[in-house]
Amino acid sequence: MQINVEFLALAQMAVSGGLMGMAYALVAYGFQLTHAAGKAVNFGQGELVMLGAFTGLSLSGCGLPYWAAVSGAMVVGAALGWFVERTAVRLALQQQNEGWVLLTIIVGLFGVSAAENIWGREDKPFPVPWPESSLDFFGISVTWQELVVAAGALGIMTLIELAKRYTMVGIAVQAVSADQDAAEVCGIRSRSAISLSWAVSGMAAAFAGTIIGPVTTVGPTMAAALTLKAFSVAVVAGLDSGFGLLLVGLALGATENISGFLLGSGWREAPGLIMLIVGLALRPQGLFGKKIIRKV
Amino acid sequence: MFAGVSLGLRENTVERILRTAIFIGLAALPALWQGQYAIGLLTLMAVYGVLLIGLDTTVGYLGQINLAQAALFALGAYGTALAIGAGASLPLALAAGIAAALLPGAALALPALRLEGPQFALSTLSFATLTIIVLNECESVTNGALGLSITRPSLFSIPLNATSFYWLCLALLFGVWEASKMLFKSRFGLAIEALRDSPTATDALGIGTLRHKVLAFAWGSALAGLAGGLHTMNFEYLQPAAFGYDLMVMLLLGVVFGGRRSQWGAFLGAAVIAMLPNLLSNRTLFSFLVSFGCILTVVRPIRALLSHRVPVFREAAPAIAMALAVTLVFFVPNVEEWRKGIFALFLFAVVVGLPNGIAGALTATLHRWIRFTPLPLKPAAGGINSSRKSEGIALRLFGLCKSFGGMRAVENVTLEIGQGETLGLIGPNGSGKTTLVNLISGLYTPDGGTIEIAGKRPASGSLMSAFSAGAARTFQNLQPFFGLTALESILVCQQEGGESEAMGWLLAVGLEGKARVRCSELSYGDLRFLEIARALATRPRILMLDEPAAGMSKPDIVRLIDLISSIKRAGIPILLIEHHQDVVAELCDRVAVMDGGRLIALGTPNQVRRDPKVIEAYLGADNIARENMEVLPC
Numbered sequence: 037m038q039i040n041v042e043f044l045a046l047a048q049m050a051v052s053g054g055l056m057g058m059a060y061a062l063v064a065y066g067f068q069l070t071h072a073a074g075k076a077v078n079f080g081q082g083e084l085v086m087l088g089a090f091t092g093l094s095l096s097g098c099g100l101p102y103w104a105a106v107s108g109a110m111v112v113g114a115a116l117g118w119f120v121e122r123t124a125v126r127l128a129l130q131q132q133n134e135g136w137v138l139l140t141i142i143v144g145l146f147g148v149s150a151a152e153n154i155w156g157r158e159d160k161p162f163p164v165p166w167p168e169s170s171l172d173f174f175g176i177s178v179t180w181q182e183l184v185v186a187a188g189a190l191g192i193m194t195l196i197e198l199a200k201r202y203t204m205v206g207i208a209v210q211a212v213s214a215d216q217d218a219a220e221v222c223g224i225r226s227r228s229a230i231s232l233s234w235a236v237s238g239m240a241a242a243f244a245g246t247i248i249g250p251v252t253t254v255g256p257t258m259a260a261a262l263t264l265k266a267f268s269v270a271v272v273a274g275l276d277s278g279f280g281l282l283l284v285g286l287a288l289g290a291t292e293n294i295s296g297f298l299l300g301s302g303w304r305e306a307p308g309l310i311m312l313i314v315g316l317a318l319r320p321q322g323l324f325g326k327k328i329i330r331k332v
Numbered sequence: 333m334f335a336g337v338s339l340g341l342r343e344n345t346v347e348r349i350l351r352t353a354i355f356i357g358l359a360a361l362p363a364l365w366q367g368q369y370a371i372g373l374l375t376l377m378a379v380y381g382v383l384l385i386g387l388d389t390t391v392g393y394l395g396q397i398n399l400a401q402a403a404l405f406a407l408g409a410y411g412t413a414l415a416i417g418a419g420a421s422l423p424l425a426l427a428a429g430i431a432a433a434l435l436p437g438a439a440l441a442l443p444a445l446r447l448e449g450p451q452f453a454l455s456t457l458s459f460a461t462l463t464i465i466v467l468n469e470c471e472s473v474t475n476g477a478l479g480l481s482i483t484r485p486s487l488f489s490i491p492l493n494a495t496s497f498y499w500l501c502l503a504l505l506f507g508v509w510e511a512s513k514m515l516f517k518s519r520f521g522l523a524i525e526a527l528r529d530s531p532t533a534t535d536a537l538g539i540g541t542l543r544h545k546v547l548a549f550a551w552g553s554a555l556a557g558l559a560g561g562l563h564t565m566n567f568e569y570l571q572p573a574a575f576g577y578d579l580m581v582m583l584l585l586g587v588v589f590g591g592r593r594s595q596w597g598a599f600l601g602a603a604v605i606a607m608l609p610n611l612l613s614n615r616t617l618f619s620f621l622v623s624f625g626c627i628l629t630v631v632r633p634i635r636a637l638l639s640h641r642v643p644v645f646r647e648a649a650p651a652i653a654m655a656l657a658v659t660l661v662f663f664v665p666n667v668e669e670w671r672k673g674i675f676a677l678f679l680f681a682v683v684v685g686l687p688n689g690i691a692g693a694l695t696a697t698l699h700r701w702i703r704f705t706p707l708p709l710k711p712a713a714g715g716i717n718s719s720r721k722s723e724g725i726a727l728r729l730f731g732l733c734k735s736f737g738g739m740r741a742v743e744n745v746t747l748e749i750g751q752g753e754t755l756g757l758i759g760p761n762g763s764g765k766t767t768l769v770n771l772i773s774g775l776y777t778p779d780g781g782t783i784e785i786a787g788k789r790p791a792s793g794s795l796m797s798a799f800s801a802g803a804a805r806t807f808q809n810l811q812p813f814f815g816l817t818a819l820e821s822i823l824v825c826q827q828e829g830g831e832s833e834a835m836g837w838l839l840a841v842g843l844e845g846k847a848r849v850r851c852s853e854l855s856y857g858d859l860r861f862l863e864i865a866r867a868l869a870t871r872p873r874i875l876m877l878d879e880p881a882a883g884m885s886k887p888d889i890v891r892l893i894d895l896i897s898s899i900k901r902a903g904i905p906i907l908l909i910e911h912h913q914d915v916v917a918e919l920c921d922r923v924a925v926m927d928g929g930r931l932i933a934l935g936t937p938n939q940v941r942r943d944p945k946v947i948e949a950y951l952g953a954d955n956i957a958r959e960n961m962e963v964l965p966c
Contacts, residue, residue, distance in 0.1 A: 077450055127645055127684065135683055137397050137453065138588055141581055142680050149673030153666070260577070264457055271454050302469040309458040309465075316455050317443030 048176050049297050050290040055182040056251070057289020062189035062244045063266035064273070064281045066237035069196070071275045072213040073233035076125050076136045080144020081241055081266065082259030084120075087147055088113040088242025089249035089258065090155050093162055102165045109242045116147075117238015121231055151256045159255035162246075181251055188247045190282070192240060197278070209233055261305070268312045274322020284323065338703040346704070351596075355506055362495050371494045372566065373610060378501035379562045380602035382508050384586050385595055386555025389548045391584065392592035393516060395528045396448070399580055400440060400456035403463035404553050406575035408433040408560020410467065413480045413570055422485045422492075422565075429561030430554050436463075437553025438546065445545040460580060467572040479571035482564060501562050508555060509595045515551065522824040524548055526813040533811035535795035536773055537804065537825045537870055589682055591689025600690045609675075615667070622661050622674065626654035629681055650685035653677045709819075709847055714829065714836035716868065716902045724787055725750060726874045726905035727772065732781035734771055741767040743929040745781070749874065754896075754906040756920035756937070760949060764929040765909045766808055769876050772907075773805045774798035786873035802873025806863040806880060808909070812851040818862055819847040825869045834869065841865040841895060857888040864895065868904075875899065876907045881915050893918055925949065 063085060067077045078084065092109035096102060124139035170179040200206035211219040212229040220226050245259075252258050269288055273281035288308050296304035321327055358378075362371055383405055390398035411432025415425040436459075444455040467474050474480065486492060492500065515521060523544045527534040531541045564570055582605050590601025611617055629650040633643035657677040660670050667674075686693050727749040734742040742764045749755045757765050770776045772783055777793030785801035813821050822834040838844045841861040851859065860880055867875055877896070881889050889912065896919050900906060910916050916923060916937065923940045925933040927949040933940050940946055 071450070075449075123649065123680075127649075131687060134391075134395065134397055134449075135588070135687060138584060138683055139680065141584075142676050142683065145581070146673050146676035146680070149670060149676060153669050153673070264454075264461060267450075267454055268458065271451055275450070300469070302465065306462060306465050309462045312458045313440075313443065313455050313462075316447055316451055320447050320451055 044175055046294060046297070049293040051176050051178065052182055053289040053291070053293030054286040055178070055186045055289070056293075057269075057285040057287070058186040058189040058282065059244055059248050059285075060262070060265050060269045060288060061281045061285025062193060063241060063262060064270035064285060065193050065196070066240045066244075067267060067270040068275055068277070068281065069233045069237040069240070070121075070230075071270075073209060074121075074125065074129060074230040076129060077140075077267070077270075078117075078120055078125075078144075078234075078237070079137055079140040079263060079267075080120065080147060081237075082261075082263035083144035083147040083151075084113060084116055084238050084241035085245040085248065085262055086254075086256060086259040087116060087151060088245030089162065089254045090151055090245075091242065092246040092249065093160060093254050094155070096163060102163075106243065106246045109246050110239045113242020113245070114235040114239040117241070118231055118235040119143075120238070121234035125234070126227075126230075148256050155254075155256070157256060159253040159258070162249035162254050164250045185247050185251065188243070192243055193279075193282075196236060196240065205232070265305075265308070268308065272312055272315045272322060274325020276326060277322055277324035280322070280324025337701065338705070340705055341702070342707065343704040346698075346702070347596075351509070355502065359499060359502055362498065368494060371498050373606060375494070375498045375501050375562075375566045377603050377606035378498065378505045379559050379566060380583075380586065380606050381505045381599050382501075382555055382562065383559035384583065384590070384598035384602045385508055385512050386552040386559065387583055387587050388592060388594070388598045389512070389552035389555075391587050392594070392597070393521070393524045393528070394545060394548055396445075397453040397584070398456050398549075398552070399453055399584070400437070400459045400463075401552070401556050401583055402575050402580035403460035404433040404437050404556035405560045405563065405579075406463060406467060406572065407436060408557030409564045409570050409575075410474060410480070410560075411557065412561035412564045413482050414473070416482045416485055416564070417480075420485070422487045425485060425565075426558060426561040429564070430557035433557025433560060434550060434554045437556070438550050441546045441549040441553070445542060445549060460577075464572050464576055467575075474572070477572060479569060481569050484565045484568060497565065501566070504558070504562065505599075508558070509599070512551075512555075512595055519824060520544065520547070522816060522820050525815045526821070526824050529813045529815055530811040532775065532795070533807065533813070533866075536775070536799060537866060538796065538799035538827065539824060540796060585679055585683075587689075589679070589686075589689055591691030591693075591695075594689075594691045594695075596694075597689050597691035604690075619661050622654070622657050622678070625678065625681065626651070626658045629654045629685060632685075646684060650681035653681040653684075657681075706848060710831045710835060712835035712839040712844060713832035715840045716898050723751060725784070726753070726786055727907065728782075728784040729768075729772070730782045730784075732768070732771060732783065733779045734767055734776055735779060740929045742771060742778075745926075745929075745931050747924060747931065747934070749905050749907060752900070752903040752905055753921050754900050754908060754919055756916040756923040757907060757909045757926065758911070758916060758923060759926035763926040763949075765926055766878055767929075768926070769805060769878050769907070769909065772798065773803050773876060799870070803876065804867040804870045804872035804874075805876040806860070806867055806878055808878040808882065810856075810859050810863065812854075812859050812862065814850070814852040817848050817850050818843050818854065818858075821851060821862060821866055822869050825866045827870060837865045837869045840868065840898070842891060857884050860884060860888075861892075861895070868899070872904065874905045874907065876909075878909050879911065880908075881910060881912045889915065 063081055066081055071077050088109045091112045092105045095105035095108045100108065120140060120143055124143045125136045128135035128139060164181070166180045166184065168179070170177040171183075200210060208219070208224045209229045209232060211222065211224055212226045216226045219229070249258075265288065269281050269285045273284040291308050291311070292304050295307045299306070315323065319325070358374070361374060383401065387398060387401040390396050408429040412425045412429035415428035420428060440456070440459050444452055444459075447455060468477055470476075484492060484497065487500065516524065523534065523539045526539060527541045527544060534541045534544075586601035586605040587598060588601075589604055590599065591597025611621075632647040633651050636643035636647055654677065657674045660674055661667055664670055688696075725748055727747070729745055729747045732742055732745040733740070745768060747755075757768070759765050767776065771778050772785070774790060774793060774795040774797060782789065783792070785798060785803050788801040790797035790801040790803075813824070816824065818838060819831070819834055822837050823831065826834060835844060835847065838847055841864055843858060843861055843865065846854065846858065851862070854862065860883075864877065864880060880896075881892055884892060893915060896906065896908070900919065908916070908920060920937055922935060923937050924931055925940055925943070925946045932945045932949060933943040935943070
């Protein structure tokens with residue numbers, strides 16, 4: 037009986053961690069989008085999540101219904117994503133140096149400072165239209181909030197993937213990912229395609245903010261650790277892996293919760309980090325990534 | 333523009349004079365700028381100097397974003413603190429700090445340095461996060477978040493006050509600076525420079541990519557440990573929170589701000605990140621700095637507007653950022669709250685406006701004003717005729733296979749190259765010639781079959797192992813070391829011999845007049861010849877030339893034929909992939925023909941030319957009946 041209770045507690049941890057891990061996967065998906073198009077990622081992606089959450093909060097504070105507030109946050113997120121690409125990434129990639137890493141960090145730093153001054157340093161609750169109660173599946177309780185996070189992440193990723201595969205614009209972006217020069221020869225403006233990827237990535241980040249916000253509360257530092265976790269998910273899954281990052285996101289969320297439970301909350305992130313370093317050493321292209329063939 | 337004055341001085345001498353003057357000035361500074369606070373700040377600058385010189389080895393020289401330096405700094409600090417706690421003397425405590433950073437650093441470097449770009453950045457970031465967790469949680473050793481207090485030990489029973497400790501830090505910075513400079517000027521430094529441009533070429537030419545990367549990272553980690561030890565003794569108090577993400581971003585910015593790949597840059601960056609946050613607490617000075625920065629940045633867009641063109645992003649963005657900062661400083665009531673944002677704008681302007689940092693901008697200015705005297709070149713020695721004679725079978729392939737997915741790129745190839753023989757390898761595009769060379773040189777792992785180079789069997793899929801057996805190659809798509817000069821490109825490939833021998837190889841390929849020209853400025857044809865010289869300088873037992881004449885002009889091709897003939901006369905066996913029929917016909921003893929991954933013919937140029945299978949491969953089956961075969965490549 038004792039064993040059974042402990043097992044149930046662990047399963048509970050794994051399930052709620054895994055459902056939150058879907059949020060990591062969603063932010064990681066944003067990394068994947070920009071990496072595919074322009075071989076760069078936003079080290080300030082967590083700050084976009086935070087800014088998206090604050091925008092959503094302000095809009096619903098103005099009396100807009102939840103869904104309108106979320107849509108508004110997504111529009112702002114897209115604009116911010118485009119802004120980061122334009123100011124921090126484009127020039128550095130043209131000069132072929134690593135300056136973009138620093139510039140995205142710097143733009144994120146400015147974002148945090150702006151948020152502190154516009155919305156204040158305190159954490160704020162994010163009101164939601166669904167009940168606080170939870171559902172019970174075979175003794176494991178799942179809150180509505182966790183279900184919304186998982187369903188929302190999965191839903192938006194599916195929508196973007198469908199758009200990438202079945203619209204002309206999406207196919208053009210894929211062509212740019214495969215070979216920028218060849219795409220340009222075919223009349224595709226690769227700059228616009230890259231900008232678009234960054235805007236969509238920013239939109240996904242802002243959406244992530246509005247679904248994580250109700251769980252973590254909204255504050256300028258809410259996303260400080262998120263960039264690293266999401267980036268871990270993206271790289272361990274492979275930066276070109278598509279839905280592989282859902283599995284890795286689930287696994288990371290579950291591992292964190294369980295290790296926090298077994299080792300103490302300070303050690304929460306340690307096993308995930310060790311797995312990350314070992315995983316990268318064994319499979320640099322990621323668990324689900326394609327092997328790179330060197331051509332000379 | 334004016335041409336600059338020639339002072340008859342070497343750049344090295346000028347640099348050394350300037351540096352010595354600055355260090356004497358810094359050592360004398362405590363006499364003018366007194367107080368505990370000032371000394372503490374100056375010591376912090378010296379400590380950051382050591383730390384940033386270390387960080388620059390990865391961020392600058394290796395060209396990889398390293399986010400672990402703050403954590404290695406922390407490990408060094410804790411190592412020293414614990415050693416002092418156990419009663420160690422000052423040198424021993426510093427050694428403990430170095431070891432505490434060096435060992436985990438090396439353990440991280442081995443897996444992490446196989447990675448590139450974002451993956452490398454991420455693994456160092458994970459290491460950093462993990463280190464802070466361990467320092468926080470292992471309370472029995474580190475006292476957790478509460479922190480550790482220590483007392484600075486005396487040096488050989490001389491007690492150190494703040495000023496003398498500052499002098500010690502300054503002396504160590506000077507030593508580290510000199511050592512780093514020598515290290516990166518040596519062959520080791522050339523190798524680091526080379527592998528940043530082409531890790532494939534550095535492995536194929538036996539320079540050893542991973543080995544050099546790990547050593548460079550280890551050097552950076554050791555400096556982080558040393559800096560950490562000094563930091564502990566400076567503040568006499570440690571807390572894990574001080575070594576987190578904020579410090580790491582600050583260090584990275586320090587290196588970029590100062591200028592990468594330069595000890596001067598690391599030093600200037602250290603001065604900025606040590607002084608700036610403290611100076612910024614003075615409101616008047618802060619406003620003055622931001623206004624001054626704004627004036628500096630608007631010069632370029634205004635100059636662009638005066639010459640009637642719209643300023644580009646690189647010119648306009650810093651000015652916009654600084655204008656925004658000025659607006660915040662003068663028109664926002666709660667400036668204190670915005671300090672982080674203003675700092676970000678400031679950094680943005682610097683990173684975009686000065687991509688080579690302060691040191692880069694200063695060096696460029698200095699070079700515009702003063703023409704330095706270059707070091708004289710040594711006379712050439714050695715050359716092709718000094719090559720070692722090879723004996724026995726140079727290359728033996730048996731049943732070699734390689735496929736990519738469903739595509740059989742090389743299928744069951746069996747081939748031999750004898751003593752001093754030149755074998756031509758021809759075939760239509762996509763027939764598997766380059767893949768075969770990639771297999772022999774160890775870039776690809778064969779799916780089946782064996783490779784024997786000069787009687788040795790290299791480990792499969794290892795460029796270094798194939799090189800050790802005696803293979804050297806050139807690349808169809810050039811793999812030059814753009815950051816090196818022609819002379820340095822040879823020096824870095826030589827296993828033995830010095831500058832005279834390197835000049836000998838340049839003379840052999842006719843590039844002796846361009847010894848000091850950077851590869852990024854050499855013409856395409858020159859780079860092809862330089863690649864051959866590079867391969868020859870490794871003294872190969874088999875030389876593989878992958879389409880050396882591709883893209884060359886007619887006169888260059890004549891030069892190339894002369895060169896290959898002389899290599900042949902020196903007795904070096906050659907595997908030559910080539911499309912130009914005159915080259916193959918003139919140079920090759922035998923010719924092998926590939927098509928669709930298979931070897932379809934092997935014989936003297938004349939035999940192969942008449943082979944119906946070869947004609948079919950090149951011209952299609954309809955043309956077999958044609959008697960005139962002059963279009964054939966040999």
